[in-house]
Amino acid sequence: MTKLFGILFATLLCLFTKGQSRLNQNAVISYKYNNKQLQFNIYAPLAKDVKLAGWDIMSYTGNTRSGDKPFPGIPLQKDSSGIWSLTLPNMEAQPYQYFFWVDGVRTLDPSNKEVLETYQQPFSIAEVKQKTEQAFWQMGNVPHGTVHYLTYYSPVLKMDRPLVVYTPPGYENSNQQFPVLYLLHGAGEISSSWVKAGKANNIADNLFATGKAKPCIIVMPFGHPDGYSGRADSSLLGGTNRFSWMEKELLDVIIPYTEKAFRAKSDKWNRAIAGLSMGGAQTTYIGLRHLETFSYVGVFSAGDKDIATSQAGFFSNSAEANKQLKLLFVGVGEWDRVGNNPAQKESGIIYNAQAMIKAFETAGIKHRFRLLPKTDHTWYAWRTFLNDDFLPALWK
Numbered sequence: 569m570t571k572l573f574g575i576l577f578a579t580l581l582c583l584f585t586k587g588q589s590r591l592n593q594n595a596v597i598s599y600k601y602n603n604k605q606l607q608f609n610i611y612a613p614l615a616k617d618v619k620l621a622g623w624d625i626m627s628y629t630g631n632t633r634s635g636d637k638p639f640p641g642i643p644l645q646k647d648s649s650g651i652w653s654l655t656l657p658n659m660e661a662q663p664y665q666y667f668f669w670v671d672g673v674r675t676l677d678p679s680n681k682e683v684l685e686t687y688q689q690p691f692s693i694a695e696v697k698q699k700t701e702q703a704f705w706q707m708g709n710v711p712h713g714t715v716h717y718l719t720y721y722s723p724v725l726k727m728d729r730p731l732v733v734y735t736p737p738g739y740e741n742s743n744q745q746f747p748v749l750y751l752l753h754g755a756g757e758i759s760s761s762w763v764k765a766g767k768a769n770n771i772a773d774n775l776f777a778t779g780k781a782k783p784c785i786i787v788m789p790f791g792h793p794d795g796y797s798g799r800a801d802s803s804l805l806g807g808t809n810r811f812s813w814m815e816k817e818l819l820d821v822i823i824p825y826t827e828k829a830f831r832a833k834s835d836k837w838n839r840a841i842a843g844l845s846m847g848g849a850q851t852t853y854i855g856l857r858h859l860e861t862f863s864y865v866g867v868f869s870a871g872d873k874d875i876a877t878s879q880a881g882f883f884s885n886s887a888e889a890n891k892q893l894k895l896l897f898v899g900v901g902e903w904d905r906v907g908n909n910p911a912q913k914e915s916g917i918i919y920n921a922q923a924m925i926k927a928f929e930t931a932g933i934k935h936r937f938r939l940l941p942k943t944d945h946t947w948y949a950w951r952t953f954l955n956d957d958f959l960p961a962l963w964k
Contacts, residue, residue, distance in 0.1 A: 596651060598680040599694045606659040606696060608666070610677060613650025615670050619643050620654050622691055624665035627944045629656055634945040635908025635916045641669050661698040662705070662948060663765065665691040684765055687758050687792060693765075704955045705767035710777035711737035715769050717760070718829075722821050725813070730759045730790045731822065733830065734769050736776055736783035745831045747784045747838035747963050749864075750818065751954075752791050752847025759790040765947050766844075771955045782963040784840075787826050791847055793817055811853045818854060819861065837894070840962050842866030844950040845906065845917075852924075856882040859892035866897045866958040868950050869904055871921030876931070886932045895961050896935040898925060899953040901943030917945065936961075 600607045608620055619641030626632045632639035644652035665684055668675045676683060677692035684691045702708055716733040736746060751768060753761045762768040768786060775781035793813035827834045841862045843851040848870025855865035856879045876883050883889075898921055905916030928935045938957055943949050 596679045598677050598692075599696075601659070601661065601694075601696045604658050604660070605655055606664070606694070607653060607655040608644070608677075608694070609651055609653045610644070610668055610670075610675075610679065611649075611651050612646075612670055615646075615652070617643070617669070617671055618646070618652040619669040620666060621669050621674075622664075622666040624691070624946060625694075627946055628659065628664065628948075633903055633905065635905030644668075659696070661696045661703060663767075664694045664696065665765070666694060667691055684761075685758060686756050686761065688756055704774060705770055705951050707770045708774050708777070710773050712773050713737050713769055713776075714739065715763055720821075720825055722817060724817050724821050725793055725795070727795055729795075729817075731825075732759045732763060732788040733826070734763070734772060734786040734788070735830065736785070737773065738783075739785075739831070743831070745833045747782070747840070748826060748830075748832045749784055749786045749840040749842065749959070749962065750822070751786050751788050752841070752843030752850050753788065754791075754843075754845030754847055754869075756845075757791075759788050762786075762788045766951055766954070768954060771951065772959065775955065775959055781959040784959075784962065785826070785830055785832055787822065789818065789822050791843070791850060811850055814850050815854045815857070819858065823861075836861055836892075837863050838963065840864035840866070840895075840958075842868065842897075842954075842958055843870070844868040845870055845945065852879070856889075859889065863893060864895045864958075864962055865893065866895070866899075866953070867921075868899050868953045869901065869906070869917055869921075869945055871898070871900065871917055871919075871924045873920045873923035875924045876927045883927070883931050883933075890932075890934045893934070894964065895958075896928070896933065897938075897953075897958055897961070898935060899938040899940065899949065899957055901940045901945060901949045903942065903944040904949070906945045 596609050596611045598609060610618060612618055621641035626639045642654060644654040646652045676690060680692045682693040682695060684693050697706055713734050713736045718731045718733060719728050720731055722729045751762050772786060776783045791814060793810055826832050839862050841851050841855045848867040851865060851867050852870060852872055855862050872878055900918055900921040904918045908916035925937050940949050940952060
């Protein structure tokens with residue numbers, strides 16, 4: 569009897585301890601924000617080493633810059649209850665992507681349900697909002713558009729492909745046709761990234777509601793033509809140029825699909841193309857080669873230092889290019905050195921973009937250029953370019 573009682577007591581104690589562990593984890597406030605102080609917390613009572621990590625948030629803290637070697641992370645401090653904490657000073661109110669290293673294991677924040685899926689590994693998101701004033705990327709008290717998550721079959725790439733489409737407020741209750749912006753993501757992102765991380769739908773809602781931009785459809789394709797597992801057959805497009813894959817996919821599949829499935833205007837004067845990083849490079853490659861298709865081109869955080877050669881056809885007739893383009897916009901952050909070659913003094917996106925701008929100036933090609941001070945290769949830059957510079961300038 570005594571032995572049986574001992575077993576029952578041990579079992580109840582174990583269950584109680586586990587319950588306490590779950591209670592403590594659930595009670596942890598993932599992150600707190602006050603007076604530009606951003607505190608992160610994670611319950612890991614048995615851990616010996618915990619670090620906050622993630623290139624995105626480390627770039628905002630100044631611990632790393634694009635083009636640098638990976639930064640291992642910032643250590644957290646453990647209290648007597650098993651909660652590890654870290655407070656970062658001087659952090660602006662905006663979304664941050666992050667994860668933890670817990671004894672060397674990459675770990676999402678177990679107390680934070682907001683997770684961002686990417687082309688590589690997922691991240692937790694600390695969506696820090698302003699308390700006194702609504703930021704341009706936040707959901708406002710305005711009419712909202714609809715975000716459609718779709719799947720289509722590509723006869724070019726021989727696979728099912730995801731597609732995200734935003735339709736403006738009132739689309740479902742009218743017969744109006746709308747112009748279309750084809751908005752491309754970067755190498756680390758997927759078709760939903762411009763909504764989940766870029767807040768493109770909120771930005772559009774707010775701009776349309778205030779009359780700062782004209783309503784349009786925004787089409788956000790999956791920019792990796794080889795899919796998630798490299799199933800695309802490069803011989804279908806006559807080679808291994810992944811940009812040519814995306815060019816054919818966009819022109820022959822996505823645009824016709826959009827114009828059949830949605831009330832989209834189908835002339836070049838009502839089509840725009842823009843993208844960030846890899847998507848900016850794709851935009852340069854596709855947009856400048858197809859002035860018969862697009863009249864607005866937006867390049868965010870990308871640049872081609874040899875553009876006069878790679879886009880020789882575009883540069884062959886500057887007067888015609890200026891006639892066919894209503895807007896050629898290029899935006900880049902001052903600290904953006906993605907693609908940096910340590911052996912070269914000036915390399916990376918910022919220098920490539922500046923060389924591209926110089927080529928435009930030499931050729932007399934009209935363009936707009938914005939250099940964001942003290943800004944790296946981040947969503948802050950891309951949200952800003954979309955909100956301030958590109959969407960408001962369309963369809964004029």
